[in-house]
Amino acid sequence: MSQIETVASAEAQADSRWRFLLSELKPKGKIFTPFNIVSVPIIILGLIIIFIRFWKGLGAVTNLSQTVPWGLWIGFDVVTGVAFAGGAYVLTFMVYVLNLKKYEPIVRVTVLNGFLAYLFYAGALLLDLGRPWNVINPIIGNSFGTSSVLFLVAWHFMLYMLATLIEFSPAVAEWLGMERARRILKGMTIGAVIFGITLSTLHQSGLGALYLMAVDKIHPLWYTEFIPILFFVSSIFAGLSMVIFEGSITYRVFSEKVSDKDHKHHDKLIFGMAKVCAGAMFAYLFLKLLILVHEQQWALLSTGFGAWYLLEIVGFVILPMILFISSIKQHNLVLSKIAAVLTLVGIILNRLNITVIGFHWDAAVRYVPTWMEIVVTLAIIFIEIWVFRWVILRMPVLSKLSKYRKPLTHQINEAE
Amino acid sequence: MSINRRNFLKTLGVTGTSIIGARSLSASPSVSTVEMKAVLIDTTRCMGCQSCEYACAEANDLPEPEDYPEVDVNRATTTEQLTVVNGYDTSEGEIYVKKQCFHCNQPACDAACLTKAMHKTDDGPVIWREEKCMGCRYCMVSCPFEVPKFEYDSPVPSIRKCTMCYDRQQEGEIPACVENCPNEAIAFGTRRELLTEARRRISESPDQYYNYIYGEKEAGGTGVLYLASVPFEEVGFDTTVQKESYPEKTKGFLYSVPSIFVLWPMMLLGLYKSTNDKESEDTGDQA
Ligand code: SF4
Ligand code: SF4
Numbered sequence: 001m002s003q004i005e006t007v008a009s010a011e012a013q014a015d016s017r018w019r020f021l022l023s024e025l026k027p028k029g030k031i032f033t034p035f036n037i038v039s040v041p042i043i044i045l046g047l048i049i050i051f052i053r054f055w056k057g058l059g060a061v062t063n064l065s066q067t068v069p070w071g072l073w074i075g076f077d078v079v080t081g082v083a084f085a086g087g088a089y090v091l092t093f094m095v096y097v098l099n100l101k102k103y104e105p106i107v108r109v110t111v112l113n114g115f116l117a118y119l120f121y122a123g124a125l126l127l128d129l130g131r132p133w134n135v136i137n138p139i140i141g142n143s144f145g146t147s148s149v150l151f152l153v154a155w156h157f158m159l160y161m162l163a164t165l166i167e168f169s170p171a172v173a174e175w176l177g178m179e180r181a182r183r184i185l186k187g188m189t190i191g192a193v194i195f196g197i198t199l200s201t202l203h204q205s206g207l208g209a210l211y212l213m214a215v216d217k218i219h220p221l222w223y224t225e226f227i228p229i230l231f232f233v234s235s236i237f238a239g240l241s242m243v244i245f246e247g248s249i250t251y252r253v254f255s256e257k258v259s260d261k262d263h264k265h266h267d268k269l270i271f272g273m274a275k276v277c278a279g280a281m282f283a284y285l286f287l288k289l290l291i292l293v294h295e296q297q298w299a300l301l302s303t304g305f306g307a308w309y310l311l312e313i314v315g316f317v318i319l320p321m322i323l324f325i326s327s328i329k330q331h332n333l334v335l336s337k338i339a340a341v342l343t344l345v346g347i348i349l350n351r352l353n354i355t356v357i358g359f360h361w362d363a364a365v366r367y368v369p370t371w372m373e374i375v376v377t378l379a380i381i382f383i384e385i386w387v388f389r390w391v392i393l394r395m396p397v398l399s400k401l402s403k404y405r406k407p408l409t410h411q412i413n414e415a416e
Numbered sequence: 417m418s419i420n421r422r423n424f425l426k427t428l429g430v431t432g433t434s435i436i437g438a439r440s441l442s443a444s445p446s447v448s449t450v451e452m453k454a455v456l457i458d459t460t461r462c463m464g465c466q467s468c469e470y471a472c473a474e475a476n477d478l479p480e481p482e483d484y485p486e487v488d489v490n491r492a493t494t495t496e497q498l499t500v501v502n503g504y505d506t507s508e509g510e511i512y513v514k515k516q517c518f519h520c521n522q523p524a525c526d527a528a529c530l531t532k533a534m535h536k537t538d539d540g541p542v543i544w545r546e547e548k549c550m551g552c553r554y555c556m557v558s559c560p561f562e563v564p565k566f567e568y569d570s571p572v573p574s575i576r577k578c579t580m581c582y583d584r585q586q587e588g589e590i591p592a593c594v595e596n597c598p599n600e601a602i603a604f605g606t607r608r609e610l611l612t613e614a615r616r617r618i619s620e621s622p623d624q625y626y627n628y629i630y631g632e633k634e635a636g637g638t639g640v641l642y643l644a645s646v647p648f649e650e651v652g653f654d655t656t657v658q659k660e661s662y663p664e665k666t667k668g669f670l671y672s673v674p675s676i677f678v679l680w681p682m683m684l685l686g687l688y689k690s691t692n693d694k695e696s697e698d699t700g701d702q703a
Contacts, residue, residue: 059568130551
């Protein structure tokens, strides 16, 4: 090939890559689906509320107060959302470190979910910041508050997003047909995985450690110096339950992207994850019991909050654990899915009990989020699902690329 | 494998050092050799005249207080009232108590702040620095006395709290409230001097004082010390506040971070090698 030809073909390739990108930006699929009809108005409303929030201040849209400075946006979006995103580090641990190859088909979609969850839910942190323009201070280093748990958590969020992005990047490279880049990125995977697991261990527990100084404010049944360990252990079954839950939905909605073989295989994986969940839940319960005995809180159990505590433990940890176990024994998929949903509810309860419900539990005026705080939270979730769908429909996430679209390089070669 | 490891080390090297390096620093505020300034509030001398409130408003460019101390009405400090005087009906009659930031020796707010906007100065006052703060309100979550207040109704909100008139102190003046108290109920000096003075007052008139200095031990010791004629729970003080400092609560966690940062990757790498080795001949590309 002469030099001129090479240049010309390189140009043609670049050109067609742009055309490809443009065409990929167009929406795929039907526009008026029930999901779109529900989500679009909420997203628009959410954006308006966010605008008001930046224009008039946090007080205009939230019920936050001088005694309850952190509400739904931190307690649910950030603290609960990140626990739900724990599936990514657990699965990458199983697939890449333990070499349990059978989970490989779902690792990409889980990592994608993890990345987007961090991007949006941890991103929700920015909405909650009173002076977000100063967020660069702890990042660029002109003001490092290194004794702050929040400093650690914030940094770990950013680094972990980077790690998951690297873990996911081969899919992007495949989508763009960049074979060389894909190989290089793939080579970085194990490094990113190990780094990511380390970061996850620390910031999952760090989210709990955030509340350690609020010892006088959190109900004694939930406050313990072991919050960080409890948060870490519970993020294992929270994350995997989310993978089970999301997986069942994703595999149904994007059914045509998945082969029958993969569908069958997926069922097997659910039982495997159910086993891990049950194990982690057992460890969690054991820790909870130890703490209860150690802090001698039996008397508190007979109060109203005690009943609430028992409901969380019995109804949303012990019950789903039993369901997970019996679903494995009876080979019953539905039971596993029910257990996963119960587990997720339990995690929401637990995180909110520490951050919102049990925070200033004895105050005369309780914090209850405004409808606007709830709408913004929903809007964030919907935007995330939109982005997720956009990626799933284009990149090789659920299945191998060739199954539904030829790689770009092939198209170019054919065009020539 | 070697490529993987090299990449891994690279990732860790680039992004990790800042965090490990930063994290291994001490988690406690530095102990300085400068003697910390402090304030002693003797509630037996306070008449509830609000002079301190007015002086505070003037010194901080805030509106004059519109309400006044009423017995058994709990006024909290706000973004516009950095100090308030409350009245209590006690076994010894009406007692007035001035409230504001305690200027803890090892403040929870300082340890919480990820930008060092909340900052314990070497001279003692705990100050807030506008250009650093990102408004996360973690200081409010952490302060055991719920002192920092946030301007919820502003798009450019500040955290407001008493600064022990740090700016005035820099110019050699004493805090405005101390200067304007007509009954000398508020004294200003080094913490050591004031502790000695407080003890002297108690021992000289044991009938007049309840034998306790609130703030000597609370939350690891505070820069504002209180004397009273009655047990402190009678005049609205939280006497269940822990005696160790609040940053102590997160120390265990923060100290474990560097070791996990070193041990975890090593462990994971070892695990990875052991589980991936046996197949390495038949499947070339592992990662
Ligand atoms: S009382 Fe609260 S705001 Fe004041 S120094 Fe102590 S922790 Fe900080
Ligand atoms: S609100 Fe400001 S002063 Fe308070 S912890 Fe956050 S950054 Fe620091």
